[in-house]
Amino acid sequence: MDQVNNIFVIGLNDFNRQRLETLHGAGQWRFHGVIAPEAVYDTEEFDIDAMLGEATAQLEAFEGSIDAIVGYMDFPVSTMLPILCERFGTTTTSLESLLKCEHKYWSRRVQREVIPDHIPAFAAFDPFDDEAMTHIGEAGLYFPFFIKPIKSSGSRLGFRIDTPEDFYQAIEQLRAAIGLIADPFNSVLEQAQLPPEIAAVDGHFCMAEEIIGGWQCTVEGYVYNGEVVSYGIVDSLRYPQVLSFFHYRYPSGLPDDIQASMVELTDRIMTHIGYDNAAFNIEYFWDEVQGRIWLLEINTRISQSHCDLFEKVDGVSNQQVTIDLGLGRRPDMPHREGAFPIAAKFFYRVFFSDAQVTRVPSSQEVRALEADFPGTRMDIQVEEGQWLSSLPEQDSYSYALAHIWMGASSAEQLLENYERLASRMAFEFDNIQG
Structure with a gap:
C-alpha cells in the first residue's frame, strides 16, 4: 500500500476540504486543519505570534508524519507558511523571497532591477508624517496617483488620489485602520533578514504610485x-x-x-x-x-x-x-x-x-x-x-x-x-x- 501523506492546511474550511478531496492523488492524502478557519477568514485582527504559537503546538502534538504545510490565503496565512515550513522541514519558498513579493516597497525595488520599463513610478511614505504629500512630490509623483499600504489585504485601504482633499481624507482612514495589518506584518518582518533600506520602511508605511491601467x-x-x-x-x-x-x-x-x-x-x-x-x-x-x-x-x-x-x-x-x-x-x-x-x-x-x-x-x-x-x-x-x-x-x-x-x-x-x-x-x- 502506498504511503499516506499528511497535509496540514492553515484555516482549512469545509468548502476547501471538499475541493481538495477531488484533486489528483487525494486518495493517498489526509488533510488536517491548522488554526480555525474563522481566525483567518472572518476577522481583520491577526495576532501573528499567537497564531504561530498555536500552529506550532498543534503540529508538535501530531503523532504521524508532517509531509506538507500549505495555505491558500493572503496575509496572514501566506507569511506564516515559510516560518512553519522551516520549523518542520517541509517544502516552500524562503521568508525573504516571499517578502520580496509581499512587502510592496521591497517588491518594487527588486522589480526595478530587472524589468524597469514595466513598473510605475513609486515612493514610500509615512501616513503619520504631516509632510507626507510634500515628500511624495519631491519623489516625482504628481496628481493623480494611487496610494495603498506597504502590506494590504485584498483591496482595503487603496485610494485613487486626484486632489489634496482626496489625499487628506484617505490619510485619515489609513491612520485609523492601518495598524490592523501593519502590527502583525511587523511581527513577520522581525523574523527576516532585511536590508537596512527595507527595514526602515515598516508595515505602517504606505506606497504612492503612478496611475497605471488597461x-x-x-x-x-x-x-x-x-x-x-x-x-x-x-x-x-x-x-x-x-x-x-x-x-x-x-x-x-x-x-x-x-x-x-x-x-x-x-x-x-x-x-x-x-x-x-x-x-x-x-x-x-x-x-x-x-x-x-x-x-x-x-x-x-x-x-x-x-x-x-x-x-x-x-x-x-x-x-x-x-x-x-x-x-x-x-x-x-x-x-x-x-x-x-x-x-x-x-x-x-x-x-x-x-x-x-x-x-x-x-x-x-x-x-x-x-x-x-x-x-x-x-x-x-x-x-x-x-x-x-x-x-x-x-x-x-x-x-x-x-x-x-x-x-x-x-x-x-x-x-x-x-x-x-x-x-x-x-x-x-x-x-x-x-
Missing part, C-alpha cells in the same frame, strides 16, 4: 526547483467607470503575443527574486494605447477565486499546484480537460456607502438558480440584519453581496447567463446610505 489580468504560476511555470492567465474585468471587479474570466482573451510577453516577464522577475518551490500569481495591466505591459503586484499563493475556473476549464482546481509543491513534487496540472471552454467568477455588487440587509436569497432560491444554470455555484456573502460596512475584505467603493461561478461555451454566453441569473437575485435593504 486590460487587467493575472498570470497563475509556480516555481519548481528553479523552473518558473505559468499555467494560466485569468482576465479581471471591472464594472464600467469604477474600480470594483465585475468578473474574473478564464482563459484570457488577450492577444497571444501579449500573453507570451507576460509569461516571459514572469519568468524574469520570479527568477530574480529567488522564489522557489511555491505557487504565485502576478497581476498585470496591458495598456493597449501605450503598447505597454505594467506589473501591478505579486501574490505569493494561488488565487482561491480562480479555483473553480481552472476546475471548469482545465479539469482540476489549481489547488493541485499548492499541494503537489508542498509535497516537493512537480504539479500535476492538466490543460483544457474540463467541462467548459470558458468560465467566470462574477461579483454581484451594490454601490452604497452603507445599508442594512433585510432580505437575502433563501437556500431554496439559490439551489433553484444553480439548477437553472448548469455548472453554476453561488456563495452569498451577507446575512439578514447585517450592515454592509461590517463585511470584511471589501474595496473602497462597493460591497460584494454574492460570488457566482459560471461556465459557458463562449464569453457572450457567460454574460447573457449571468444577466439572466442576476435579474432573479432577491436582496432587500433598509437605511440605505448613498
